[in-house]
Amino acid sequence: MDRSQQPWPTDGAGGVQPPGSVDRRGRLTRSGLRGREAELEALQALIASVARTGSGGLALIQGEPGIGKTTLLAEAVSEARAAGFSVGVGKADELHHIVPLSSLAASVLHGDQPLLSGDAFADLARNHDQRIWLVERLAEAIEDRAGSMPVLIGLDDVQWADPLSRFALKQLPTRLRTSPVLWLLTARREPAGPAEEVVAAATGNLPTVTVPLGPLSGAAMDQLVGDTLGAAADEQVRDLLEGAGGNPFLAVEMLAGLRTAEASDELVPPGLVVGVRGRLRSLAPDTLRFLQMGAVLGRSFGFHDAAALCGRPAATLIPALEEAVRAGLLDDDGDHLVFRHDLLRQAVYVDIPPSARKALHREAARRLVSTGHQPIDAVPHILRGALPGDEECVALLQRVADDVLSVMPGLAADLMTRALDLVPPALPLRFTVGERTILSLTRAGRNREALSTGDRLLADRPPLEAFSRLQAALGGALWNMDLAGDLRRRTETALAMGGAAPEIGARLAALHALALSRDHDLVAAREAGESALRAATAVGDREAHILALSGLGEIAQNAGENAGALERFAALSAIDSAFLPEEIVAHLHVDDFASGERLLSQAAEQAGGMRQAMMLWAQGQYDLGLGRLDDADAGFMTMERLEDEVQTPVQQVNGRVIRSRIALLRGDREAAREHLAAARERLAAKPNPGNTAAVRFLEAVHAEADGDIGRAVDRIRQVQREGRFMRWRLLRDWVDSAIRIALRGAEHELAEDLAAQAEAHAERNAAVPTATGIAAQALGLVKNDLAMLEHAAELLKAGPRPLVRAAAHADLGQALLAAGRKRQAAAALTQARDTFAESGAHAEAARVRRALEGAGAGSRRAVTKQRPVQGWEALTASEKKVARLVAEGHTNRSAADLLVVSPHTVNTHLTSVFQKLSINSRVQLANVVMALPDS
Structure with a gap:
């Protein structure tokens, strides 16, 4: 059995001592159980x-x-x-x-x-x-x-x-x-x-x-005395144990010290020092020195490392080791020496003068590095003992920060911040270390701290080359904080000043183009992006190349040039697979769901290199596009949870906007309002124009549902003030809703403007059925043109998005009814109703059904009933699949592999299953599934 697993000490012959016994070192076994x-x-x-x-x-x-x-x-x-x-x-x-x-x-x-x-x-x-x-x-x-x-x-x-x-x-x-x-x-x-x-x-x-665990009672303390001394506690012993304060370990140490004092006829002073320092004073000087060196190294330490700190050959310290073990201060597991309790180590450690401790920690760090230990093993000693100006310690902290950055970015940022503190302001090294500190802080999501660190360094008037590097390093933090205007000004200043190394100049140019992607002049932004890409290619800098492609992809998406965006993001993910989610979403924007599905499967196989939350964003967009509302909702919910876990909220506003829209489609007004409130809350933390436009549109949809058309129209106008409606790619498939709101509010000019935007978007994406079909639908609504609405429905047949088709058929059905063509109207409305119902959009299905009934049209097919809240029938189709697989004994991973989804999504489904079935274990789930009639 491993030492760390052993519940209490052995008796020295390999056996386990009985409860309440005292070992030969005076230690009470299992004393804490009294x-x-x-x-x-x-x-x-x-x-x-x-x-x-x-x-x-x-x-x-x-x-x-x-x-x-x-x-x-x-x-x-x-x-x-x-x-x-x-x-x-x-x-x-x-x-x-x-x-x-x-x-x-x-x-x-x-x-x-x-x-x-x-x-x-x-x-x-x-x-x-x-x-x-x-x-x-x-x-x-x-x-x-x-x-x-x-x-x-x-x-x-x-x-x-x-x-x-x-x-x-x-x-x-x-x-x-x-x-x-x-x-x-x-x-x-x-x-x-x-x-x-x-x-x-x-x-x-x-x-x-x-x-x-509080202090032991007086009765329990009396039991300890009997266990340790073999006799009842007398008045002198009780007075002594007052200093233990009911702490069993301290009590036993005091009692052990008392036994030692009795044996040597020494007076035992009261208090904590009785049990520890009393024993230390009886040790040989070499033993005490050896223990002090061990205490510096930690609770667990190597014999040779402690000997090296003592400055003595290991062989000469064997007697000291043996005495420390006999005294009950150390255990020897064959590989390491271990202080028997943290309090023992601390008692030895605090007796070392503070200045000596710092020097010993510095020496311990050097010893560990020189003898082949991992650099990270030396870092705790550096943090305790390094002095300003120690460049060796700075280099070691940087090395360890690089090693841990991918899994512990917060720790890497802490280490780099400490390294920066160790570099005096006058040294040029400060700007180099500062650059890496900014990058680590940004990676850890501590963007404000990164920005303040950078600005402090810039205030020291660094040389031009260092100035450019610092401004480039700040690019990520500024972008994450939605400070595109500040990013633009800083990059323009740095580029104008010159003096940057070629690769830094290329990064600054790429960051400048990225900042311009948020501007209204996307032609100028594209030109800047192309120039940045050429510069990145010329210097061969990977970081600049990634930034330039990312900027060009953002510019193309914001301009509505979906094919161009796909080209850029495909090139980007070829360089770095972490950007595969962007490529997947770009495929969806051109209605290429087959490629999206293929890449999602590919990502599931190599999930270690993926940005998990962004991949769930891509999966959610895929499911939403295919009308899988339940799966999309679960995906966006899981995405938000993962973003919360790593404290990098990127898509939470848009995720909540979509989930609120889904809830409205389902008819769950309470959930829709909750998601709207959450979207507003998250918007306050990330108020960029795109997020603002998305929330304002959602407010318009809610206002329309509440019957407040004036407020709904006002919110659509607010979206337009942020930028033209079709600028916001999240809203492009929903422009028909905005047009209906405008028409209901008698804002015909606004409706025409929206339709013109949809038409311009379709011209840029002539090969995308969704884009051309929505443009035709928009024009048909504005002009009340039945032929155009028929054309829209025909165009959308070639597209992959069932909810978009259903909305177009609903509009067509209403127009046909108005034209008195009831038979054709019933066919279009029935198709819309059934498609909405199959997707789980029960509120929309009910709205279309009312239109059918109002026209006196019969129903060829029963409308899908809304799911109950509890029980097996409350489960979505995906939840039922997960429940059956788990009931069969599958793990989250194996179920995810079969369903070609993320294990995180399976976990979300499983959580919902347990809530709806009012169970809390897989065993109970198996029993539920076994009891089903079709099992």
Whole structure:
């Protein structure tokens, strides 16, 4: 068994000591369990619940150091193992809290049956690109094990978990809530600390229990005295234990110190120092020095590393090591030495003078690097010991920041910010480090901090070349913050000043073109983009090439030149597959859904390199275009969740606008209003013109539904003030709705303007049936031209979008009714009604049905009824597919592979299934499916 899995110390001969015994070093075994009966019962109940229900759970054991958290965790782990759980337990370390996934790795690699082999975990780490993908792979491994037995994953000292482990712990319990996975965590009490964040993320999604450990009662403390001294506590001992404050570890250490003092006839001073410093004073000077060097290295350290810090050959320190182990201060697991408790290490560490500590940490960093340790192992020592002007430390921080940027951009930004602080203002190195700091902050989504950092550096009047580099580095932050005007001014200034290296000049030109994509003069923007692309190609700079293609793609899309946009985005994704979502959406804009489907399948196979949230945006657009409203809604919901998880809100405004529109089509006015409110809220954080236009249009649609046509028309005019309606690509397929609003409001001139825009868009996209069909439909509505509406319906037959066809047939049917051609009208309206109903657009289907009934036309086909709220029939078609696959034993990944969707989307469907069926485990789901008549 791995040392980290061992619930309590052995007796020295390999056996496990009985509860309540005292080992030969004076340590009380399982002392934390004295007085912890109620807490243990709470954990036992949660263990039993997970095993019985087949659903997840989470418990957090909290308390001060030494209060018994680790011992209680060990006892709960033992109970779970006896109950048939597959168990993995790890411990976070204070001085290794930045190594990516190091904390959680111990939990999945250790145990009787590790969840992942060392090789598999190493391969996972090597092939990571994004946090979401990495966490999903961990979820799959845990889910696979949980399919055959309940799983317990424990992590001690979560307050020291590395950022990637903390990220995973906030996602995994909820992601795996439908599987029998129990998470047991311990942490010190810290307001708004990592442990509280994990519990908050899980609360409401699965059973959570917080187990606070307070001071032991007087009766429990008396039991400790009997366990340790073999006799009842007398008055002197009770007075002594007052200094322990009910902390079992400190009490046992004091009692052990008392035994030592009695044996040596020494007076034992009261308080904490009795148990620790009292023993330290009895150690040989070499042993104390050795312990101090170990305390600098961390709770777990290498013998040779500590010897090197002592400046002594390792062989000469073997007696010191042996004495430290005999004194009960260190354990030796064969690979590392470990302080038996964090409090012991801290007691040794605080006795080192602060100035000496800093020097020792600097020396430890150099030692670790020189002996072949990973650079990241030296970083905690650099953070504690580096002095301004230490360029070696700056270089090491930069190297580690580069290594962790893809999975922990926040940590990379922190490291680069620290590196920048270490560079004195007078050194030219400051601008080089500053450039990388800006890029790291931007990657971490800390755009305002990136901008303020850049402006501080620019205020130091850097040389022209450094000035240009800093302005180029700020481009991403300015774009993310929707400061296109500022980006334009800065790039123009930098380009005018000159002095930039060729590749930086090419990047500045490309960023300038990207900024111009938001302007009204898209002809000038295109010229700037073409020039930037030529410059990028000439200098061979990949970053400039990507920026130029991205700018040209944005310009083409904003100009409505869909074929040109596709050309640019296809070239862009050929350079970097991370831009595949943009290429997929560009294919959809030219009605090429076959290519979109092919690329979505391709992306599912290589999800590690994808931008997961943007890929879900592309999937949602694909489903929406094909009239799969349920799937589109689930996709956009999942996209928003993933954007929230990585704190990069890109498409949340548009996602909510679409979801509100979907809800209106379904007839769910309450959900539609909720999405509108959310869209407005997100617009306040990202108020670019496109987002503003989308929300104003949505407000117009809501106003029309509420019967307030004047307000609806006003909102359409507001869209026009942001830019011509067809400028906003999200709205192009909805121009017919805007025209109907204008006509209902007797705003014929506005309706004509909108129709003219649709016609101009169709001329730019003559090969796209949706574009030409909508233009004909718009003209037919404005002119009340029956022939033109018939032409529109005919054109849209060649297009792939059923909801667009249905709207055109509904308009045609109404016109035919007005012309007295009831038979033809009934055919067009029936087709519209059925198409709306098949897509789940029940409100639109009902509207068309009323038109049919009003005309006295019969119904050849019954209208699909709206789904109930609860029960099997409340499930969408996709949810039923997922439910059946999971009931058959499929994991999220295997179900996703069969359905050719993202595992994240499967998780969204499964969450909805559990809510609608009022169940909380896969076992219960299997029982529901088995009971169905057609199963």
